[in-house]
Amino acid sequence: MPKLTFWYELASTYSYLSAMRIDKLADEFDVTVTWRPFLLGPIFGAQGWTTSPFNLFPAKGENMWRDMERQAIKYGLPDIKHPDPFPQNTMLAARLATLGATEPWGPAFTKAMYSRQFAQGFSIATSEDVASVLQTLNLDGEALITQAQTDQTVKDTLRATTHSAQELGLYGSPSFTTEDGELFWGNDRLEDALAWAKAL
Amino acid sequence: MPKLTFWYELASTYSYLSAMRIDKLADEFDVTVTWRPFLLGPIFGAQGWTTSPFNLFPAKGENMWRDMERQAIKYGLPDIKHPDPFPQNTMLAARLATLGATEPWGPAFTKAMYSRQFAQGFSIATSEDVASVLQTLNLDGEALITQAQTDQTVKDTLRATTHSAQELGLYGSPSFTTEDGELFWGNDRLEDALAWAKAL
Numbered sequence: 077m078p079k080l081t082f083w084y085e086l087a088s089t090y091s092y093l094s095a096m097r098i099d100k101l102a103d104e105f106d107v108t109v110t111w112r113p114f115l116l117g118p119i120f121g122a123q124g125w126t127t128s129p130f131n132l133f134p135a136k137g138e139n140m141w142r143d144m145e146r147q148a149i150k151y152g153l154p155d156i157k158h159p160d161p162f163p164q165n166t167m168l169a170a171r172l173a174t175l176g177a178t179e180p181w182g183p184a185f186t187k188a189m190y191s192r193q194f195a196q197g198f199s200i201a202t203s204e205d206v207a208s209v210l211q212t213l214n215l216d217g218e219a220l221i222t223q224a225q226t227d228q229t230v231k232d233t234l235r236a237t238t239h240s241a242q243e244l245g246l247y248g249s250p251s252f253t254t255e256d257g258e259l260f261w262g263n264d265r266l267e268d269a270l271a272w273a274k275a276l
Numbered sequence: 277m278p279k280l281t282f283w284y285e286l287a288s289t290y291s292y293l294s295a296m297r298i299d300k301l302a303d304e305f306d307v308t309v310t311w312r313p314f315l316l317g318p319i320f321g322a323q324g325w326t327t328s329p330f331n332l333f334p335a336k337g338e339n340m341w342r343d344m345e346r347q348a349i350k351y352g353l354p355d356i357k358h359p360d361p362f363p364q365n366t367m368l369a370a371r372l373a374t375l376g377a378t379e380p381w382g383p384a385f386t387k388a389m390y391s392r393q394f395a396q397g398f399s400i401a402t403s404e405d406v407a408s409v410l411q412t413l414n415l416d417g418e419a420l421i422t423q424a425q426t427d428q429t430v431k432d433t434l435r436a437t438t439h440s441a442q443e444l445g446l447y448g449s450p451s452f453t454t455e456d457g458e459l460f461w462g463n464d465r466l467e468d469a470l471a472w473a474k475a476l
Contacts, residue, residue, distance in 0.1 A: 135447040247335040259339055264464040
């Protein structure tokens, strides 16, 4: 079965749209998706940005939020809410998503974290936030959070994934890569990326 | 008939895609399009950028060119070429496009200038370049260039349009605005913008 890798930063607005759309689309295209959480902060930092470009460039940020409202309507998603602050600190969230990346609960955790942020407007930064999401998935939040915070493999994997993202030329989230090395950036390219993967 | 304003910088890669697609789509949506050339340089400059973000951020730039190649295939356009330098200086081109904005030849001139840049890879910066494009449209290139260079109204209109773009919150090209004040950014939003305009 053809494969596509879905690279996502958990604080990213447009990645929320892809996370909520990708399962159904991947079924339609007969493509297997690998969920790959990474941190965008170090990649932005390398080009001198200390926060999201949506904060650094206010006109771009203002229109992004309006566009997200329109896109949510188009895709039948709940009204968009703004977490405070934006972007959220996603270090713990990304460690949990890394821990779950090859487990059945990983994608469900990711989608629940995005919904908490952008459909409910809540924080996802603290261990209480993360525990609350894990609980809704009937998982042992305390044990998983402890593992994510103490298991050196999890930290190393997240660091290596972020490094790989940068090496592959990723500069934003969501991004999609195919087995032949194509890189697609943005929720608007999800269908194109799946079609490319399928055609290989 | 519903109306949509198409804001474009003549050096912009993705605006080329919109310029080549908008006539057919506007017919399908029954929407009248106003072509509005403006200069992105002063808007980029106001946020501290001295050139295109595709040059300032190399990973983004590299993937943009690859994405343009894929998009050109998708839309049935010729293989993408890179003008040198990129972005081209579009001061004269934008003055001509401003002069023609309300004339039947304006959109044709714009499309020919984009094709010259991105389907042929040629310069559009000099008066010879502009004259050569005007000649292919059976226009009096010398007279029009002289008018664009000397008519204070043309310069004032272009300056005012660029100022309006900034006031409306535009931060990139192409952008689309509707009569009720919605702002859509990017070739990927052309269909959404037309649908919004039609629904008013």
